[in-house]
Amino acid sequence: MGGAAISSHGLACAPRGAVPPYPRSRRASxxxxxxxxxxxxLLLRSDLPAHPILCRARSQSSSSSNVxxxxxxxxxxxxxxxxxxxxxxxYSSGSSPAVEADDDAExxxxxxxxxxxxxEIKAADIRVLCVKRLVYWTRFFIILTAFSxxxxxxxxxxxxxxxxxxxxxxxxxxxxxxxxxxLDFGKFLFSDIVFPVAYLMIFCTxxxxxxxxxxxxxxxxxxxxxxxxxxxxxxxxxxxxxxx
Amino acid sequence: xxxxxxxxxxxxxxxxxAVTRPSHCDAISQQIRTFIQMRTNLKVVDxxxxxxxxxxxxxxxxxxxxxxDTIVGSVKEAQPRGKVKKGDVVYGVVVRAAMKKxxxxxxxxxxxxxxxxxxxxxxxxxxTRVFGPVPHExxxxxxxxxxxxAEHIV
Numbered sequence: 001m002g003g004a005a006i007s008s009h010g011l012a013c014a015p016r017g018a019v020p021p022y023p024r025s026r027r028a029s030x031x032x033x034x035x036x037x038x039x040x041x042l043l044l045r046s047d048l049p050a051h052p053i054l055c056r057a058r059s060q061s062s063s064s065s066n067v068x069x070x071x072x073x074x075x076x077x078x079x080x081x082x083x084x085x086x087x088x089x090x091y092s093s094g095s096s097p098a099v100e101a102d103d104d105a106e107x108x109x110x111x112x113x114x115x116x117x118x119x120e121i122k123a124a125d126i127r128v129l130c131v132k133r134l135v136y137w138t139r140f141f142i143i144l145t146a147f148s149x150x151x152x153x154x155x156x157x158x159x160x161x162x163x164x165x166x167x168x169x170x171x172x173x174x175x176x177x178x179x180x181x182x183l184d185f186g187k188f189l190f191s192d193i194v195f196p197v198a199y200l201m202i203f204c205t206x207x208x209x210x211x212x213x214x215x216x217x218x219x220x221x222x223x224x225x226x227x228x229x230x231x232x233x234x235x236x237x238x239x240x241x242x243x244x
Numbered sequence: 245x246x247x248x249x250x251x252x253x254x255x256x257x258x259x260x261x262a263v264t265r266p267s268h269c270d271a272i273s274q275q276i277r278t279f280i281q282m283r284t285n286l287k288v289v290d291x292x293x294x295x296x297x298x299x300x301x302x303x304x305x306x307x308x309x310x311x312x313d314t315i316v317g318s319v320k321e322a323q324p325r326g327k328v329k330k331g332d333v334v335y336g337v338v339v340r341a342a343m344k345k346x347x348x349x350x351x352x353x354x355x356x357x358x359x360x361x362x363x364x365x366x367x368x369x370x371x372t373r374v375f376g377p378v379p380h381e382x383x384x385x386x387x388x389x390x391x392x393x394a395e396h397i398v
Contacts, residue, residue: 137380137391171385179368182388213390223372239376 027193060069067122104139108235110167110185111140114212115237117158118144121151121213137200140188141229142212145168145220152177152214158182179219183212268384277342279308280315280358287359289339290371290393294319294327294362297336311341311353315360327370328362334370337387339378339394353379354396359370362388369393 027028108130115126124145132139156177163169163185173183186209213225284299293314297317302309309315319332328334328395340355347353355377362370378394391397 049390068301110357134398138384173388178366180389182392183387184383186383213392223369223393225392
């Protein structure tokens with residue numbers, strides 16, 4: 001995702017360089033021509049001495065600015081100075097192991113409580129897998145088997161209730177029960193490091209927390225998710241998960 | 245990732261993804277890719293048995309289907325022992341599109357081919373595994389099942 005980090009302020013660079021072909025940068029250049037004040041890029045561009053250096057970091061092809069760059073080290077050093085001076089971290093995910101462990105513990109408790117709810121409604125074969133290392137878009141999977149549409153309905157409504165009340169997480173997923181019903185308790189997290197003098201965004205990880213898969217018995221064998229995620233560490237549940 | 249759109253990849257690599265940045269030489273040397281519409285040939289990237297599908301209808305979108313949309317298609321080529329056979333009318337979800345899709349951080353994603361995953365009309369997947377990279381735009385479009393079965397997410 002490093003490439004994605006640089007591309008966004010390429011748009012600010014484009015008006016300085018050759019003719020920008022895309023509608024987005026065309027808008028920026030038209031805005032530049034019109035002296036339009038409301039765009040971020042314009043407000044920032046005028047007072048940024050280091051801007052050409054940021055441009056250079058993007059790509060050599062488009063920038064025709066004639067500032068002489070000393071070398072990669074200077075640019076890096078300047079960037080770091082700018083970050084220290086002006087940058088404010090709005091959100092950072094995975095910053096320190098303590099914070100991560102707290103997050104994990106919270107998600108784990110959420111997952112375990114969901115699993116307990118499921119076992120109260122007599123779902124079969126509940127497995128909680130920690131897929132944190134395998135998959136970046138979520139932390140835990142809960143896989144369980146239900147036996148009828150009414151049971152699937154009951155499970156999903158109970159889980160949504162718990163999610164909203166106790167953990168304030170909204171579930172997005174299948175509303176109508178299906179032979180494979182999915183509930184996604186996740187949130188998108190973006191991290192912005194916003195410079196007051198330059199517009200640089202760093203796209204950070206999309207971490208959801210818990211994804212619940214509710215299968216009918218034959219679908220569970222058909223899709224075989226446990227085999228696909230065989231490398232995930234299973235989580236011990238403190239109650240009896242095997243019905244039947 | 246981060247490869248410039250101008251790179252030529254041989255036919256060996258089935259699908260390549262490029263996170264492109266706007267640059268002035270793109271207009272001269274790149275094709276403008278558009279939507280997936282009627283008569284578009286798409287590759288099938290799950291193990292449902294079909295290999296190529298021709299789009300009959302894009303279920304949503306005035307001009308055609310984009311990444312994450314559902315289409316109706318007719319199977320043009322299928323493996324001999326699969327769950328679908330040639331001539332079947334199937335639904336599919338587009339998982340790779342040659343048209344750029346913008347992301348909220350300003351980057352754009354674009355693949356080298358158009359690929360779909362077969363779905364039935366209730367939205368359940370016909371195949372059990374998805375091959376090749378899939379973008380995480382599918383999460384917003386509520387296609388988490390495809391993400392869960394995908395081998396590589398971009």
